[in-house]
Amino acid sequence: xxxxxxxxxxxxxxxxxxxxxxxxxxxxxxxxxxxxxxxxxxxxxxxxxxxxxxxxxxxxxxxxxxxxxxxxxxxxxxxxxxxxxxxxxxxxxxxxxxxxxxxxxxxxxxxxxxxxxxxxxxxxxxxxxxxxxxxxxxxxxxxxxxxxxxxxxxxxxxxxxxxxxxxxxxxxxxxxxxxxxxxxxxxxxxxxxxxxxxxxxxxxxxxxxxxxxxxxxxxxxxxxxxxxxxxxxxxxxxxxxxxxxxxxxxxxxxxxxxxxxxxxxxxxxxxxxxxxxxxxxxxxxxxxxxxxxxxxxxxxxxxxxxxxxxxxxxxxxxxxxxxxxxxxxxxxxxxxxxxxxxxx
Numbered sequence: 001x002x003x004x005x006x007x008x009x010x011x012x013x014x015x016x017x018x019x020x021x022x023x024x025x026x027x028x029x030x031x032x033x034x035x036x037x038x039x040x041x042x043x044x045x046x047x048x049x050x051x052x053x054x055x056x057x058x059x060x061x062x063x064x065x066x067x068x069x070x071x072x073x074x075x076x077x078x079x080x081x082x083x084x085x086x087x088x089x090x091x092x093x094x095x096x097x098x099x100x101x102x103x104x105x106x107x108x109x110x111x112x113x114x115x116x117x118x119x120x121x122x123x124x125x126x127x128x129x130x131x132x133x134x135x136x137x138x139x140x141x142x143x144x145x146x147x148x149x150x151x152x153x154x155x156x157x158x159x160x161x162x163x164x165x166x167x168x169x170x171x172x173x174x175x176x177x178x179x180x181x182x183x184x185x186x187x188x189x190x191x192x193x194x195x196x197x198x199x200x201x202x203x204x205x206x207x208x209x210x211x212x213x214x215x216x217x218x219x220x221x222x223x224x225x226x227x228x229x230x231x232x233x234x235x236x237x238x239x240x241x242x243x244x245x246x247x248x249x250x251x252x253x254x255x256x257x258x259x260x261x262x263x264x265x266x267x268x269x270x271x272x273x274x275x276x277x278x279x280x281x282x283x284x285x286x287x288x289x290x291x292x293x294x295x296x297x298x299x300x301x302x303x304x305x306x307x308x309x310x311x312x313x314x315x316x317x318x319x320x321x322x323x324x325x326x327x328x329x330x331x332x333x334x335x336x337x338x339x340x341x342x343x344x
Contacts, residue, residue, distance in 0.1 A: 042130040043164050046173045047086060047144060049125040050078040051153050051180050061177045063166045067124075070177055080125030081150040081180065083221045083239040087115035089143045091161070092135035107143045107161040115145075120221065133164040140164045146178060148221060151267060152236035153180040186271050186296035189232060189264035192256035194286075195304035200261030204305065205281035207251045211274055214244035215251030218265075225250070231257035235267035242267055253280070268296030277303070 048067050052074075061070055071078050091108040102108055119127035132140055141163050146156040157178040166174045192201040208216040218226040218233070218240045226240060229252055233240070245251060254277075256263045268275075277292040286305035294301065 041134065042132050043166065043168065044128065044130050044173050045162065045164075046175050047119075047121070047127045047129075048175060048177055049081045049084050049121045049127075049150075049180075050177065051081045051150060051182050052079075053077045053182050061175070063162075063174045063176065064169045065175055066169050066171070066173075067126075067175065070175070079182075080121075080123070081153070082121050082123045082125060084121045084125070084146060084150050085148045085221065086119055086121070086127055086178075087145045087147055088117040088119075088129065088131070089113045089145060090116050090135055090140065091143050092138050092141045095141040095161075096138045102161065104161070105158075107159045108141070110143055110145055110159065131164060144176065144178060149180060151239045151241055152182060152185050154183050156180075185236065185266050186268040187264065187266035187298055188268070188275075188294050188296045189262060189300040190256075190277060190292070190294075191300055191302045192261040192263065193302050193304055195306040198302075200256075200259075201283050201286065201305055202256050202258040202261055203283045204256040204261075204263075204279060204286075204303075206254045206256075206263065206277045206279050207248060208254065209276045209278060210244060212244070214246060215248050216275075217243040217245045217250055218252045219243050226252050228253045228255060229263075229265070230255045231259075231263055233263075233265040235265055240267070248280075262300075264300070266296075271295055271297045279303070279305075 048070070050071075054077075061073075065073065067080075087110075089110045091110065091113070094108040095102060117129050117131075119129065121127055131142060134140055141161060143159050143161055145159050149156045157180055160176070160178055162174075162176055164174075168174050190206075192204045193199060194201055210216070218229065218235065220226065220241075221239055233254070235241070254263045254265070272295060275294055275296075277294060279288040279291075282288040282305050285308055287308055289303050289305050292301070292303055
């Protein structure tokens with residue numbers, strides 16, 4: 001009897017020994033097939049955009065260099081540039097057809113290709129992206145294309161090429177450094193004042209035209225129109241761009257500031273081109289001033305509005321002639337009156 005119970009216990013134990021591995025998935029083999037939806041291996045790439053005050057002769061940086069290391073290596077005034085737009089293109093197929101045709105200074109054409117990633121640099125001048133290290137049967141080759149430069153800097157940096165896998169920094173990131181050199185822009189300021197008392201006049205509205213009769217329109221990095229701007233506009237700091245339009249209804253309106261009656265802007269390309277500031281709306285109780293011709297020479301000039309009901313201190317030969325004729329008529333009348341009195 002005892003032997004029968006022993007046999008039964010051993011049989012149950014054996015059954016459990018076989019069942020448990022199946023229940024918990026142990027002892028099973030898993031085969032990965034080539035057609036599995038397995039994500040391709042990637043590398044984190046950090047584009048860091050800097051601007052400089054002088055030309056940089058070195059076109060390449062080590063992809064393992066962190067931004068701090070790169071700045072120390074450049075030993076110059078490097079400033080991270082926010083608001084710069086880039087596109088990334090996969091040019092692997094084009095590159096591997098003729099790899100000897102390309103170099104660090106000559107990237108494959110992106111004509112006809114669609115960007116695989118787009119981005120805008122942040123306050124650190126950076127765009128971060130994870131890019132596959134393989135494209136088809138080859139190591140991946142990418143081209144970074146700058147679409148809009150930062151206001152106040154030279155034209156977009158040249159397209160540059162990155163091959164993956166690349167040597168990474170200790171933090172695991174691959175760093176790339178497209179660069180721009182800063183160029184000088186020019187400014188002009190205006191002070192809106194009362195033509196009699198010289199007190200500040202806020203709220204006067206102006207539009208700016210060029211010699212072609214086009215109107216200045218300020219747009220941001222995304223192409224959004226800045227309909228109105230008050231006071232002095234630092235276009236470089238705000239990353240605003242000049243756009244010249246035909247219709248005055250599409251132009252940016254510049255308004256004299258509430259505090260000091262000032263307005264103006266920087267971002268002009270030179271100090272010799274002529275423009276006009278056209279007053280489109282005077283403050284309540286004032287007449288609009290004549291158009292003001294100016295250049296972006298860095299100076300500040302007064303624009304005077306005369307109170308209504310007071311003859312302007314300027315007005316050309318027309319008003320002077322009227323005053324002269326009026327004075328002459330009064331003089332003749334006085335002479336006539338005196339002669340009549342003398343005869344009487």
